[in-house]
Amino acid sequence: MKAVLKNLMDIGKIDFKGQKLAENIQYALIVLTAIISLAAGNFMQSISIMLYSFLAGVILTILVVSPAYPAYNKNPVQWLAHKED
Numbered sequence: 271m272k273a274v275l276k277n278l279m280d281i282g283k284i285d286f287k288g289q290k291l292a293e294n295i296q297y298a299l300i301v302l303t304a305i306i307s308l309a310a311g312n313f314m315q316s317i318s319i320m321l322y323s324f325l326a327g328v329i330l331t332i333l334v335v336s337p338a339y340p341a342y343n344k345n346p347v348q349w350l351a352h353k354e355d
Contacts, residue, residue: 281338288342296335303327 284292303324311320 283346284338284342285345285347287345292335292342296331299327299331299334303331 304327307320307323307327310323311317
């Protein structure tokens with residue numbers, strides 16, 4: 271049982287550099303999505319096109335950033351062992 275729980279805990283691990291990478295990708299995708307959806311909505315003169323294209327970009331951002339891909343765990347932290355007193 272402990273092995274199963276350990277495997278479940280290891281699935282979602284990302285390191286600190288991976289967190290920073292995911293955050294930078296998130297900001298870039300959201301800003302790019304906002305610019306593109308605003309331009310598309312303005313060009314088509316449709317607020318619904320703007321909102322749906324922004325929603326699609328947010329969903330794309332969630333799919334890219336949320337899972338713990340191996341690229342987000344290239345620099346795992348090596349913690350020191352606990353000393354017994």
